Amino acid sequence: DGGITQSPKYLFRKEGQNVTLSCEQNLNHDAMYWYRQDPGQGLRLIYYSQIVNDFQKGDIAEGYSVSREKKESFPLTVTSAQKNPTAFYLCASSIGGAYGYTFGSGTRLTVV
Amino acid sequence: QKEVEQNSGPLSVPEGAIASLNCTYSDRGSQSFFWYRQYSGKSPELIMFIYSNGDKEDGRFTAQLNKASQYVSLLIRDSQPSDSATYLCAVRYNYGQNFVFGPGTRLSVLP
Numbered sequence: 275d276g277g278i279t280q281s282p283k284y285l286f287r288k289e290g291q292n293v294t295l296s297c298e299q300n301l302n303h304d305a306m307y308w309y310r311q312d313p314g315q316g317l318r319l320i321y322y323s324q325i326v327n328d329f330q331k332g333d334i335a336e337g338y339s340v341s342r343e344k345k346e347s348f349p350l351t352v353t354s355a356q357k358n359p360t361a362f363y364l365c366a367s368s369i370g371g372a373y374g375y376t377f378g379s380g381t382r383l384t385v386v
Numbered sequence: 387q388k389e390v391e392q393n394s395g396p397l398s399v400p401e402g403a404i405a406s407l408n409c410t411y412s413d414r415g416s417q418s419f420f421w422y423r424q425y426s427g428k429s430p431e432l433i434m435f436i437y438s439n440g441d442k443e444d445g446r447f448t449a450q451l452n453k454a455s456q457y458v459s460l461l462i463r464d465s466q467p468s469d470s471a472t473y474l475c476a477v478r479y480n481y482g483q484n485f486v487f488g489p490g491t492r493l494s495v496l497p
Contacts, residue, residue, distance in 0.1 A: 307484070314394065314489070315489055316390075316487040316488055317430075317474070317487040319484055322484060374420050374422075374432045374435055374476075375430075375432070375485070376432075377429040377430050380428070380429045
């Protein structure tokens with residue numbers, strides 16, 4: 275079955291630690307996205323990539339980094355520079371153009 | 387700053403009634419409009435999209451778009467308790483650009 279797989283489902287980060295969230299898709303979609311969702315708020319765009327080896331900052335990129343070395347994979351690193359990382363992180367992909375997103379199941383990150 | 391606004395709710399309707407969810411957007415240059423449903427703790431799933439003025443129906447769901455008034459709505463007929471979720475409105479302002487999401491409206495269908 276085609277889809278997007280995010281792992282882990284739950285992640286705990288200690289202060290000052292970098293953590294990486296995995297996102298893999300087998301939909302053959304060109305575009306991939308990372309969003310952050312806080313309670314009672316909408317989705318905010320962190321980074322997006324429309325082609326391999328290229329990515330752009332979204333609205334809240336500070337404290338995050340990404341890579342796109344393969345079409346299928348778009349990992350997100352939450353660095354120690356992100357001071358308030360506790361949130362629900364969603365990865366999405368799209369065939370592009372006028373089509374909607376397919377979302378992964380999300381990773382819930384908590385600072386301990 | 388492109389904005390998408392929705393009433394946060396909760397919107398409560400009795401089972402079998404019509405639920406009406408509304409969304410307004412700030413930029414007249416918008417191209418396409420999407421409705422996503424998100425159950426608590428889960429990821430959003432696409433319900434419907436609409437590009438042209440007027441109504442678009444899919445089963446119990448109807449999306450309505452009025453570009454002159456800059457609003458898009460989602461009607462859910464014969465509402466069921468399983469429809470209880472947060473509904474996110476998303477607007478794509480230009481072809482190929484990213485979505486801007488509204489904060490979502492929480493719908494509660496009472497048995």
